[in-house]
Amino acid sequence: xxxxxDTPVARRLQHVKHIIIVCSGKxxxxxxxxxxxxxxxxxxxxxxxxxxxxxxxxTGPSIPRMLGLDGHPVHQSSDGWVPVxxxxxxxxxxxxxxxxxxxxxxxxxxWRGPKKNAMIRQFLSDVRWGELDYLVIDTPPxxxxxxxxxxxxxxPVASHLSAVIVTTPQxxxxxxxxxxxxxxxxxxxxxxxxxxxxSGYVCPCCGEISNIFSTGGGQEMARREGLKFLGSLPVDSxxxxxxxxxxxxxxxxxxxQQTSTAPLFAKIAEEIVxxxxxxxx
Amino acid sequence: MIAVQQPVPLPDALQVPSNxxxxxxxxxxxxxxxxxxxxxxxxxxVCASGATRAPDPAVPLVRERMAxxxHKILVLSGKxxxxxxxxxxxxGWAFAADEDAQTGIMDVDICGPSIPTILGIASEQVHSSxxxxxxxxxxxxxxxMSVGFxxxxxxxxxxWRGPKKNGLISQFLKDVDWGNLDYLIVDTPPxxxxxxxxxxxxxxxxxxxGAVLITTPQEVALQDVRREIDFCRKVGIRVLGxxxxxxxxxxxxxxxxxxxxxxxxxxGRRLAEDMKVPFLGAVPLDPRIGKSADYGISFxxxxxxxxxxxxxxxxxxxxxxxxxN
Ligand SMILES: Nc1ncnc2c1ncn2[C@@H]1O[C@H](COP(=O)(O)OP(=O)(O)OP(=O)(O)O)[C@@H](O)[C@H]1O
Ligand SMILES: Nc1ncnc2c1ncn2[C@@H]1O[C@H](COP(=O)(O)OP(=O)(O)OP(=O)(O)O)[C@@H](O)[C@H]1O
Ligand code: SF4
Ligand code: SF4
Ligand SMILES: [Mg+2]
Ligand SMILES: [Mg+2]
Numbered sequence: 001x002x003x004x005x006d007t008p009v010a011r012r013l014q015h016v017k018h019i020i021i022v023c024s025g026k027x028x029x030x031x032x033x034x035x036x037x038x039x040x041x042x043x044x045x046x047x048x049x050x051x052x053x054x055x056x057x058x059t060g061p062s063i064p065r066m067l068g069l070d071g072h073p074v075h076q077s078s079d080g081w082v083p084v085x086x087x088x089x090x091x092x093x094x095x096x097x098x099x100x101x102x103x104x105x106x107x108x109x110x111w112r113g114p115k116k117n118a119m120i121r122q123f124l125s126d127v128r129w130g131e132l133d134y135l136v137i138d139t140p141p142x143x144x145x146x147x148x149x150x151x152x153x154x155x156p157v158a159s160h161l162s163a164v165i166v167t168t169p170q171x172x173x174x175x176x177x178x179x180x181x182x183x184x185x186x187x188x189x190x191x192x193x194x195x196x197x198x199s200g201y202v203c204p205c206c207g208e209i210s211n212i213f214s215t216g217g218g219q220e221m222a223r224r225e226g227l228k229f230l231g232s233l234p235v236d237s238x239x240x241x242x243x244x245x246x247x248x249x250x251x252x253x254x255x256x257q258q259t260s261t262a263p264l265f266a267k268i269a270e271e272i273v274x275x276x277x278x279x280x281x
Numbered sequence: 282m283i284a285v286q287q288p289v290p291l292p293d294a295l296q297v298p299s300n301x302x303x304x305x306x307x308x309x310x311x312x313x314x315x316x317x318x319x320x321x322x323x324x325x326x327v328c329a330s331g332a333t334r335a336p337d338p339a340v341p342l343v344r345e346r347m348a349x350x351x352h353k354i355l356v357l358s359g360k361x362x363x364x365x366x367x368x369x370x371x372x373g374w375a376f377a378a379d380e381d382a383q384t385g386i387m388d389v390d391i392c393g394p395s396i397p398t399i400l401g402i403a404s405e406q407v408h409s410s411x412x413x414x415x416x417x418x419x420x421x422x423x424x425x426m427s428v429g430f431x432x433x434x435x436x437x438x439x440x441w442r443g444p445k446k447n448g449l450i451s452q453f454l455k456d457v458d459w460g461n462l463d464y465l466i467v468d469t470p471p472x473x474x475x476x477x478x479x480x481x482x483x484x485x486x487x488x489x490x491g492a493v494l495i496t497t498p499q500e501v502a503l504q505d506v507r508r509e510i511d512f513c514r515k516v517g518i519r520v521l522g523x524x525x526x527x528x529x530x531x532x533x534x535x536x537x538x539x540x541x542x543x544x545x546x547x548x549g550r551r552l553a554e555d556m557k558v559p560f561l562g563a564v565p566l567d568p569r570i571g572k573s574a575d576y577g578i579s580f581x582x583x584x585x586x587x588x589x590x591x592x593x594x595x596x597x598x599x600x601x602x603x604x605x606n
Pocket of ligand 5: 032060062138139
């Protein structure tokens, strides 16, 4: 891959230090929640860190809702689309999603591949991200148009790319996580590691851990495939409610830090930051 | 200036071939083959000749195969991981419990097929005969087709863009020897994209009875299901009803019920009311459903007395009622 290719995408993204693609194969395992949490945690990792989050789930965008940005419009400037900032004037958490472009939130986006490809190219080349330390990309399930398009358009910045694979403990999810891993191998995308989400449930009444979706399968897969295991996150119903709530103000970060998942996730984010900074040197 | 973009309205999308450029005017349009967007499109000659205003050659073949299928049901959601495949499997098993009924399950989730695993037939292969590909049978009256039966290894990723997926779906409809079926249930991937457009455009002429929509209680799922209902309306598919899955968690020890995915905006029931679609019922979260799926055994047969089984059977009865209307 020519790392010097001068495409509009390359010109925009050369100012982004690290691009982290969150993927899973299986639907509903928590890609969007983990992308949102990763963006929030990376933002807190340093007082000056600048983060972007790009939602390329074109037919089922969740990021606007999860970050409390439902209904925000995207503005056009002479230098491209202005992302929506989840933290207002601090402007350290920039978001872009097709959800911001819809007139009504219940409008379905019925697009075939070429239209999706064009939209993704536009997201990568026309959004005024500015300088970013990390750009987190939330992807839809599967290994199809969106994923292939992402990899094609970002080929000129391939050295900035890496992936995080998310799974839940069930066999059906692990099966698709394997397919996702095969995809990353086929396109030579380095994998930072694997996260097992919804792993065990701590009962709010008696504190007993019950295995709603069983547990441990992700760790086992990581071991077998020689991947780094980034950690497991238990089922946390407060997190679901928080990400559903669509707070308008940037209360989210403070509230997120009060969930039982936040400290667990902070460790995962730290590990990601460490791995990426090792890569830099 | 606000950069609002509107997606192409759907009647066009159904007429846009999967290899057409972004601004294709639609093959049935007056401008087909002549619009600015058509320059360089691989279909330009065909479109300009007017041939595309005639139907797709696969359509009559599909119609012929589907002539012996009584009811065609889509299982849809918009949101991922809400339990579409699990529900499809339970529906299949429940229909097939009637020895006189023939049921088929078609899995059009090409990138993440779960149906073979859930039905316990993951190691099977598809065989072809003179009358076409034969489905894999779970039992005499329950046949299944999935891309999962065609991969050399379950680890293989299917990295296909739209056109290839559409090609396979048309083959599933015209080349599979489904035989006489009372029910054909179609499990779909999340979203509203190539797979959905293809299945709808191929089956439209033969008639789709309707779609069962699956959701979970939280808003993040509901918002995608609203979009899916909008999709059904745009393409003219009847919504048989909405099922809320993973509704509450009944602890196996103390029978205490807790809400893991809280219905912060009223859940599936409220959505069904708001969007004026029938609410079919709620299935609780039960760890044994996930385990049964992983081991490929029928939850309904294994745990006949569980509240989830009662809920499933209730819902399935309502679907049958809807089909008779
Ligand atoms: N650790 C967790 N505990 C409990 N619920 C969770 C957890 N992680 C995610 N969820 C919830 O599960 C649902 C699905 O998660 P999410 O939308 O992030 O998945 P996804 O992989 O992005 O789905 P899709 O494939 O549809 O894009 C959401 O409502 C989310 O809040
Ligand atoms: N009521 C339930 N209680 C507990 N687990 C469930 C329930 N319904 C489904 N599951 C489990 O949840 C996971 C997701 O279900 P399933 O694969 O059927 O969803 P899907 O909508 O088909 O996902 P995808 O969008 O990836 O196709 C599976 O592991 C399944 O076993
Ligand atoms: S038995 Fe314990 S784990 Fe189960 S709901 Fe009751 S209090 Fe919670
Ligand atoms: S040539 Fe046909 S398929 Fe291609 S863009 Fe024009 S109308 Fe669409
Ligand atoms: Mg998502
Ligand atoms: Mg499925």
